[in-house]
Amino acid sequence: MNNIILLGAQWGDEGKGKVVDHLSSQADYVIRFQGGNNAGHSLWVNGKKTVLHLIPSGILHPHTLCLIGEGVVLDTNVLIHEMSELQKAKVFADAKDRIKVSERTHLILPLHKAIDVAREAKAKGTTAHIGTTGRGIGPAYETKALRRGLRVIDLFLDQNTFESKLDGLMEEYAHYFTPSERSDLRAQTLRDAVYWKKVLEPLLVDMTTFLRDGHAQGKKMLFEGAQGVMLDQDHGTYPYVTSSFTTSPSAGTGAGYPKVAREARVLGIAKAYITRVGSGSFPTEMLGRHVEGEVALNEEIRKIGQEFGATTGRPRRIGWQDLVALKYAVEVGGIDELAIMKGDVLSHLGDFKVCVAYERPDGTRYTTFPAIADELGTLKPIYETMKGWSLATPENPEYEAYLKFIEKFVGVPVKFVGYGPERHQMAIR
Numbered sequence: 001m002n003n004i005i006l007l008g009a010q011w012g013d014e015g016k017g018k019v020v021d022h023l024s025s026q027a028d029y030v031i032r033f034q035g036g037n038n039a040g041h042s043l044w045v046n047g048k049k050t051v052l053h054l055i056p057s058g059i060l061h062p063h064t065l066c067l068i069g070e071g072v073v074l075d076t077n078v079l080i081h082e083m084s085e086l087q088k089a090k091v092f093a094d095a096k097d098r099i100k101v102s103e104r105t106h107l108i109l110p111l112h113k114a115i116d117v118a119r120e121a122k123a124k125g126t127t128a129h130i131g132t133t134g135r136g137i138g139p140a141y142e143t144k145a146l147r148r149g150l151r152v153i154d155l156f157l158d159q160n161t162f163e164s165k166l167d168g169l170m171e172e173y174a175h176y177f178t179p180s181e182r183s184d185l186r187a188q189t190l191r192d193a194v195y196w197k198k199v200l201e202p203l204l205v206d207m208t209t210f211l212r213d214g215h216a217q218g219k220k221m222l223f224e225g226a227q228g229v230m231l232d233q234d235h236g237t238y239p240y241v242t243s244s245f246t247t248s249p250s251a252g253t254g255a256g257y258p259k260v261a262r263e264a265r266v267l268g269i270a271k272a273y274i275t276r277v278g279s280g281s282f283p284t285e286m287l288g289r290h291v292e293g294e295v296a297l298n299e300e301i302r303k304i305g306q307e308f309g310a311t312t313g314r315p316r317r318i319g320w321q322d323l324v325a326l327k328y329a330v331e332v333g334g335i336d337e338l339a340i341m342k343g344d345v346l347s348h349l350g351d352f353k354v355c356v357a358y359e360r361p362d363g364t365r366y367t368t369f370p371a372i373a374d375e376l377g378t379l380k381p382i383y384e385t386m387k388g389w390s391l392a393t394p395e396n397p398e399y400e401a402y403l404k405f406i407e408k409f410v411g412v413p414v415k416f417v418g419y420g421p422e423r424h425q426m427a428i429r
């Protein structure tokens with residue numbers, strides 16, 4: 001296996017977990033390099049459903065080492081919970097043999113979660129409402145950029161220094177909270193910190209040295225992106241994005257050893273259709289604006305495809321495939337090849353639509369992705385109709401015609417095809 005960077009090529013929830021699970025059978029290291037526990041994938045471990053938000057799904061392969069890089073923001077309580085679930089399911093006996101965390105990773109503190117929730121509540125019903133996962137992701141990246149954040153390594157400072165850093169951080173956000181709320185958040189953080197320090201100590205590594213040594217020993221590395229290119233802070237549908245960088249160069253910076261990431265193949269994952277959670281329009285959303293019957297189909301696809309968020313349980317919004325957006329994601333994400341997932345969900349639904357251009361209200365047509373997110377809802381998607389299929393196996397001629405159409409439009413090959421929920425229902429083309 002080559003070293004691989006795996007990215008979502010849409011707005012997240014493309015089925016990355018399944019591809020990671022498949023590819024990590026050949027990987028030695030599986031590395032998270034951005035995001036936090038806003039991600040989520042469901043796994044069946046020994047007959048029990050387990051949802052992982054931080055630990056890569058590669059953990060199920062007994063030989064993989066799963067690493068959390070410094071581009072991630074870490075909710076240590078979530079990590080501890082996941083480790084204990086996996087231990088109970090006998091996936092491993094001792095976490096330190098399977099999980100490593102960069103010393104430089106920023107911590108998500110109770111303060112971050114409280115700010116995230118308070119801001120979203122205040123913005124409800126306005127264009128400032130992002131529809132975040134409420135996990136404190138944005139505020140954690142914000143305090144990192146503000147140079148007030150606390151990192152994993154700070155837990156090992158002497159108590160006075162740690163407390164004064166925490167107070168410096170809390171001071172910046174004093175106006176959000178009453179004195180008693182502040183005092184509760186402070187006390188909770190100090191209590192948690194004692195526990196976090198104990199659990200994290202055996203897992204800590206200097207990531208750059210660790211990956212350098214691994215590379216010298218010929219370890220195969222899989223960089224696991226979270227969210228998707230269209231949620232990237234720079235290149236996504238800003239401001240309706242996440243607060244991290246989800247394109248391929250981020251794998252180098254977020255993991256701490258760019259040499260390997262630079263030479264890796266970049267695999268983008270997309271679904272045969274589109275989903276999105278949270279705020280922000282997308283042109284092909286099935287709202288009944290442009291195609292008759294699409295509202296009913298929207299609900300049917302949600303039901304068949306089980307399109308509910310693994311992190312928040314929110315129903316995902318459904319849309320037709322958008323090849324203008326996908327081509328943009330391929331280009332800006334640095335994607336070399338694609339995996340198209342969940343083609344089976346469209347089975348039996350008849351002919352379907354694929355967007356190949358947009359039309360503005362003034363009638364002008366174009367095929368580039370607009371920079372203004374609020375413009376997306378005003379565009380009319382120009383569709384081509386594709387022939388539906390009754391069974392999406394890789395050998396199915398209609399499915400194959402759809403994959404060829406995608407390849408021709410976006411300019412990169414479709415290497416993997418998902419055609420069912422089971423682990424084995426994925427083919428290499």
Ligand code: IMP
Pocket residue numbers: 011012013038039040130131132133134135136137138226227231240241242243277278279
């Ligand atoms: P945040 O990352 O929690 O700040 O949320 C910002 C936006 O990204 C919201 O629209 C979320 O719904 C979306 N988002 C964050 N993580 C994921 C994910 O893993 N899948 C899909 N959408 C996500």
